[in-house]
Amino acid sequence: MHFEPSYAIMHLRGLPLKCDKKDELKMRYAELSPAALQAELKKTQAQYKEALAQHLNLDLSRGKPCKEQLDLVSDILRAVEKPEDCLSEGGFDCRNYGVPDGLPEMKALFADLLSLPQDSILVGGNSSLNLMYDMLSRAMLYGVPGGNGPWAKEKELSFICPVPGYDRHFLVTQTLGIRMIPVRFRDGDLDMDAIEAIAASDASVKGIWCCPKYSNPDGITYSDRTVERLARMKCAAPDFRIMWDNAYAVHHLYEGREDRLADIFAACRKAGNENRVYYFFSTSKISFPGAGVSMVAMSAENLAAAKRQMGVQTIGYDKINQLRHVRYFGDAEHIRAHMEKQAQIIRPKFEMVKRILSEQLGSTGVASWTDPNGGYFISLYVMPGTASRVGQLCAEAGVKLTNVGATYPYGKDPDDSNIRIAPTYPSNTDLEKAMQVLAVAVKLAALEKLNG
Numbered sequence: 482m483h484f485e486p487s488y489a490i491m492h493l494r495g496l497p498l499k500c501d502k503k504d505e506l507k508m509r510y511a512e513l514s515p516a517a518l519q520a521e522l523k524k525t526q527a528q529y530k531e532a533l534a535q536h537l538n539l540d541l542s543r544g545k546p547c548k549e550q551l552d553l554v555s556d557i558l559r560a561v562e563k564p565e566d567c568l569s570e571g572g573f574d575c576r577n578y579g580v581p582d583g584l585p586e587m588k589a590l591f592a593d594l595l596s597l598p599q600d601s602i603l604v605g606g607n608s609s610l611n612l613m614y615d616m617l618s619r620a621m622l623y624g625v626p627g628g629n630g631p632w633a634k635e636k637e638l639s640f641i642c643p644v645p646g647y648d649r650h651f652l653v654t655q656t657l658g659i660r661m662i663p664v665r666f667r668d669g670d671l672d673m674d675a676i677e678a679i680a681a682s683d684a685s686v687k688g689i690w691c692c693p694k695y696s697n698p699d700g701i702t703y704s705d706r707t708v709e710r711l712a713r714m715k716c717a718a719p720d721f722r723i724m725w726d727n728a729y730a731v732h733h734l735y736e737g738r739e740d741r742l743a744d745i746f747a748a749c750r751k752a753g754n755e756n757r758v759y760y761f762f763s764t765s766k767i768s769f770p771g772a773g774v775s776m777v778a779m780s781a782e783n784l785a786a787a788k789r790q791m792g793v794q795t796i797g798y799d800k801i802n803q804l805r806h807v808r809y810f811g812d813a814e815h816i817r818a819h820m821e822k823q824a825q826i827i828r829p830k831f832e833m834v835k836r837i838l839s840e841q842l843g844s845t846g847v848a849s850w851t852d853p854n855g856g857y858f859i860s861l862y863v864m865p866g867t868a869s870r871v872g873q874l875c876a877e878a879g880v881k882l883t884n885v886g887a888t889y890p891y892g893k894d895p896d897d898s899n900i901r902i903a904p905t906y907p908s909n910t911d912l913e914k915a916m917q918v919l920a921v922a923v924k925l926a927a928l929e930k931l932n933g
């Protein structure tokens with residue numbers, strides 16, 4: 482991933498500027514004279530007025546596939562049509578109760594795609610987030626192998642939350658009463674020095690949220706060294722868990738620019754910490770969000786405990802949908818080919834977002850943004866203290882953004898700077914209009930602040 486720590490922000494803090502073209506220096510807001518700043522403010526206010534006059538109703542907040550992506554996979558609905566189609570490879574009639582941990586052929590497909598041991602996999606329903614919530618809820622109620630009973634009985638519980646991150650992860654821990662400790666990414670990777678220090682020093686720290694590949698929202702992929710350090714770091718809590726949400730494992734945007742993620746399972750096994758990781762994945766953004774298939778993989782001891790407890794929760798998930806996915810995709814190779822077709826649809830949208838940001842904001846020195854190799858988001862960093870104002874300006878102009886602050890625990894971005902852009906869902910025309918408004922709002926909020 483290419484990501485420059487906001488040189489604009491660095492400049493505002495008195496750090497050196499990074500700039501290629503000499504004439505661009507003239508445009509950098511922080512270097513303009515008071516009179517020039519006023520003039521720029523007036524010009525941008527006029528642009529914003531034009532945006533208001535368009536009476537737009539656009540949405541940049543939803544990290545979900547567009548219709549073309551869904552249409553690409555719609556034949557999956559015809560993969561299981563007749564009663565005789567409902568027989569699994571082992572001859573099991575999938576219309577009935579049974580096989581609670583998932584069809585062997587579905588496990589084999591996940592194992593093949595993610596290079597996981599097949600017998601470590603438990604197939605879930607339509608949502609990996611659901612599996613994450615259930616996993617932590619059960620830890621609260623019953624505890625996990627290696628621990629001292631139900632987490633809920635402990636005086637204090639905490640979780641490490643790399644930031645910015647996925648708002649729904651944070652909502653799960655918040656709802657369960659688990660204190661969240663935000664740790665910023667550093668140099669495009671987890672800040673392992675900080676994480677190791679926290680995990681080693683405090684037995685209330687029970688785990689960490691990880692979106693290890695093309696992270697939501699910064700598009701970061703953890704380095705091999707980080708994966709190894711996570712697997713072997715000393716933890717004061719004997720039952721520390723890594724919630725490894727590899728949601729974007731195969732969601733590459735550019736052929737030949739694919740990030741590679743080290744094998745957390747192998748690293749944990751090598752470090753003698755096999756029970757440390759729960760590995761989540763789903764086909765939500767491969768087939769249909771809300772109608773895909775999820776899974777969680779874990780050690781044999783973890784699996785035995787989870788199966789015992791899940792057997793109380795459900796008699797089994799939707800095996801007919803598992804069959805649909807196995808029949809339609811066949812093998813990992815076909816899923817990879819399908820993901821390349823998906824990328825062809827969404828790549829131009831990512832390119833458009835980056836082009837508009839660069840054209841509109843590149844010279845102002847008040848914003849920086851990510852250029853991810855995969856995943857679903859572009860992460861925009863605006864001048865500190867202005868992201869909420871940008872959100873407000875966009876909302877008033879009819880452009881909905883992901884709630885500003887949502888990418889941080891408790892919805893609070895201490896810098897009020899990060900905005901998550903989800904380019905996939907809107908049409909190209911709508912995306913272009915929305916991005917132009919967003920760019921004007923970023924400039925206007927910065928100019929208002931700089932003009933005092």
Ligand SMILES: Cc1ncc(COP(=O)(O)O)c(C=O)c1O
Nearest residue numbers: 608609610647692697728763765
């Ligand atoms: C990091 C991450 N994990 C999980 C999910 C949701 O996955 P699922 O649909 O399998 O619940 C999302 C959806 O945006 C996500 O970004």
